[in-house]
Amino acid sequence: MKLASSTHRLKARLAAGLALSALLALAPGVNAGLGDHINTQQSSSAGMLKQSQPSYQVFESVDSTDHVTLDQYASSTGTVFAVAWRGAGMPDLRAVFGAYFAQFSALRQHAPAARHLLSIEDPSLMVDIHGPNSDIIGRAWVPALVPAGVDVNTVVQPPSATDQ
């Protein structure tokens, strides 16, 4: 009976150390995944500054292919510590999770297979994706990268449906 997959445990934590090795400062919204650094001084059509707080900034972009609205939460030093998205379909998770994609892929093997939701609660990576195919909402963060004093569970909210 296939409900709870239980394979591929070995890869689970391979990618954790890679995040800090990202050297390039990317424009927000451009190939910047979890753990990547983005140039918080630069705002482009690919990533508009949506919100600015003392300890973090939120950049929002809409992908031209999948039309998913993606918010990237960057610390004051430009490290993307959280992402949130909403759209009809899914964003490119390889790009969204960046250096954490391998870890995400490994952790999701432990989650029960379900068409319309995925919940990962791991000390190294938190992921919550759900919804019917036409309105999928997702958010993810790396607890170790969250700036001190930020209540990430409250702060990181998916873009509203009207952003689509």
Place this chain on the structure above:
Amino acid sequence: MTATASLPAGIENGAMVGLQDGRVLYTGGDQGGAALRHAWVWAPNAPSWVQIADMTTARTLHTATLLNDGRVLIAGGFPTFASSPPAAALSSAELFDPTTNSFSAVAPMNVARAGHTATLLANNSVLVTGGATQNGTPTYLASGEFYDPTSGSWTLVSNQMSVARGGHSASLLDNGQVLIAGTILAFNGQGCGNTCAATDLYNPATNSFSPTGNLNTARYDQTASVLANGQVLVTGGCCGTNNIPLASAELYNPSQGSWSAAASLQVPRSGHAAVYLTDGRILIAGGASSASTEFYQQQATLGSFLGASLPAVYANTLAVTLKPQSSNQLNLGVGGNGYNFANDTASTLRVCEPGTTTCRTIRAVIVDSGSTGLIVFASKLGGVSLPPVTDSNGNTLGDCEQYVSSSVWGSVANADVYLGTQKINMPIHVLDDTASFAPPPISCTTSGAFVNTPASFGGNGLLGINPYPNDSGIYYSCTAGSSGTCTAYSPSSNQMVSNPVAALPVDNNGSVVEMDPLANANTQVAAYGMLTFGIGTETNNQPPGNLTVMQTNASGSIAVTFNGASYAGLFDTGTNFIAFLTSALSGLPLCPSGSPGQGLYCPANVATLSTINSSYNSSAGSNTYNFQIGNANSLLSVPQGQPQNFALQTLGGPAGGFVDFGAPSFFGRTIYIALPTASVPVPGPYCAY
């Protein structure tokens, strides 16, 4: 089940066939040795046999085959059952027209035959094989021929089968070929030895037979059923030691061309019948030595035969009668579709080349209220060639459909789709056509699990009944061939895989999912129900006065409040468990790491939970909703000495900030899923129960 008035007493060996409109046709047979020209029809809404106009020819031990266009081909047989003096078989054939309830002669077969097989091919032709040339001391045939209703002519197969056959079976495979097995020459060692175990494949493309793997046990008067996974189940037949019927069963694997042992029938049977029910069960009844019935429960590995001598609790499960479908209904089955997923809710539908009678019946089609559109695996469409939906340059559209944790890829093609008897014409999503369509863009395969096979997908297709107008896939324009390349494409709305409910000619404003309640402490081997199209459009879909209605957003979501906090929620036939918030929010412990239920909830005792469900953006329709979540490890364990349970009412797991009332939530409930076009009792879109 309603008692039905009987046919006249003493009729044997007639040919019976279900019609597309739900009626049943019984033709000919013999009575006191004399063959009959008579025919009768039985209607579900007036359950008695009514005699109609006679056939053109009296016949018995003939065949009756339903065509894709609704007519029935009657072929061959004997003109009398009496065998002294021996009677030659008939070559004549005729067609039954259900609109006039009458028969008319068509061209005769090239070879007179009786006790032959007749199999509808995808292209609406009928293949007949083998049979006897006369009774008394019969000679059996190794030849075959097919009838083409378009040309009205019979054409011989270019070569002969491996062995002359009578009492054999013929089964249309997913790839469009026909598997022929068994021969009466096996009776009492008539000297055919190993040849009696030979089986053949008929290939319509070459109009020829070719040998395939030998049966493990030579047999005849067996049954043969094509399972949802494409394998062929052969059961029982004649004969074991001292001519006792066989209980053994075998599975043919088309991809390997070989046979392997299946579970044995509970009761030895020969000359029995097997019917594939539209909810996924196979009913096996009667035969020499038994008046009992049993069901074959399809599973991913070896299925089980259930019912004849099971504990009462299972007999109770299986006593549920298949509900007769009205024109706006599809039977639903959970756990009977042959793929190894708990609570997988599936149905059966038919896909045809537009405007033609070239069709395939697709079984084990998952019903999903969390997505929109019809998906079918190309491997299940053998013999059907659907015209692709193309862009202005003639390139075929590709479609990447993304679920939260998985994705599928395939072309977009135009199809006539029959949901019950209602026909729609629309673009559908054809998956895994690796022989003739472009490979997936890399981005379609890397985000989640790429589930582009029936086994990994959990079904042979998917019927998405979400209120949203289209599948919200990512579309591409792809150059021709299996190594074609794809570029991003913005489809027009009539090019997209769209809402099949909205496309129905009538009854197109929503659907009603009704699943039978489970007994046996909320677990059952399988469960059954009905999908009804339309809300307030027919007598069978009128919402009751006390319906609780929650307005949804365009995607069918409602609001769910638990412990004072509000979350998005969805009643979702396409998710296999009740997915409820997080372990911290729900207070439910996760199953231990490494246990079968890893990732699901494992409370020590069944937990009763209560939410306030309401409209998506308001408190309208607020209602208290109670449900239970049990221990996944207990639910997923296989009971000692019993078949595995696939319908698990209390299976639950975490969902983050979301509540997904998955497939188990439908057991014992009737849930309305309204499109924006619904008007009663309130305008849609809504979810109601």
